[in-house]
Amino acid sequence: MLAKLWYDGWQDAHAAILPAELARARTRESFAERMTGALADVRVIGPRGAPSGFAMLKGDELYQFYVASEARGAGIAATLMADAEAQLSERGVGTAWLACAIGNVRAARFYEKCGWYLARTMVNRLDTVDGPFDLEIWRYEKRLAHR
Numbered sequence: 001m002l003a004k005l006w007y008d009g010w011q012d013a014h015a016a017i018l019p020a021e022l023a024r025a026r027t028r029e030s031f032a033e034r035m036t037g038a039l040a041d042v043r044v045i046g047p048r049g050a051p052s053g054f055a056m057l058k059g060d061e062l063y064q065f066y067v068a069s070e071a072r073g074a075g076i077a078a079t080l081m082a083d084a085e086a087q088l089s090e091r092g093v094g095t096a097w098l099a100c101a102i103g104n105v106r107a108a109r110f111y112e113k114c115g116w117y118l119a120r121t122m123v124n125r126l127d128t129v130d131g132p133f134d135l136e137i138w139r140y141e142k143r144l145a146h147r
């Protein structure tokens, strides 16, 4: 279910704005494999068996952030974001970062609403089944609150 949510969200947000070569590498199987390998770093929102969204953490990076299409625009993303930030903070992260595809304006708007700021554009090295893929992205950052 989580891999499907990820695949579908990737199609919604990225298929039209990212290189076709990358879209070809992002198969359903590739999302399932990556999800299985990262479950310890995944936070899920929604009922068991019918997730509304997930966040995946990786070091000081909010690595993946997806909400199912039917759950968008309802405040679920903000709840999931607050949890992800709290997790990163608990892990000792001071300033977190995330990569947003250039042109993913809905996500960018959402991150800015949550207090993230556009730090700069940078080249991000993505892992794909065909090997590394360099992609220019918007780097967002946020200084996290510590208790």
Ligand SMILES: CC(C)(COP(=O)(O)OP(=O)(O)OC[C@H]1O[C@@H](n2cnc3c(N)ncnc32)[C@H](O)[C@@H]1OP(=O)(O)O)[C@@H](O)C(=O)NCCC(=O)NCCS
Pocket: 009, 010, 012, 013, 065, 066, 067, 068, 071, 072, 073, 074, 075, 076, 077, 078, 099, 100, 101, 104, 105, 106, 107, 109, 110, 113
């Ligand atoms: C990014 C995502 C998690 C945000 O969650 P959400 O529930 O859609 O977020 P919200 O509706 O609270 O906020 C989105 C904002 O963008 C605005 N927006 C929607 N479509 C837009 C567009 N085409 N251009 C500009 N702004 C847009 C919304 O109006 C809203 O702003 P507002 O609250 O000021 O009106 C969700 O859309 C998603 O999962 N998208 C697909 C996957 C994705 O892009 N993930 C991020 C990868 S970097």
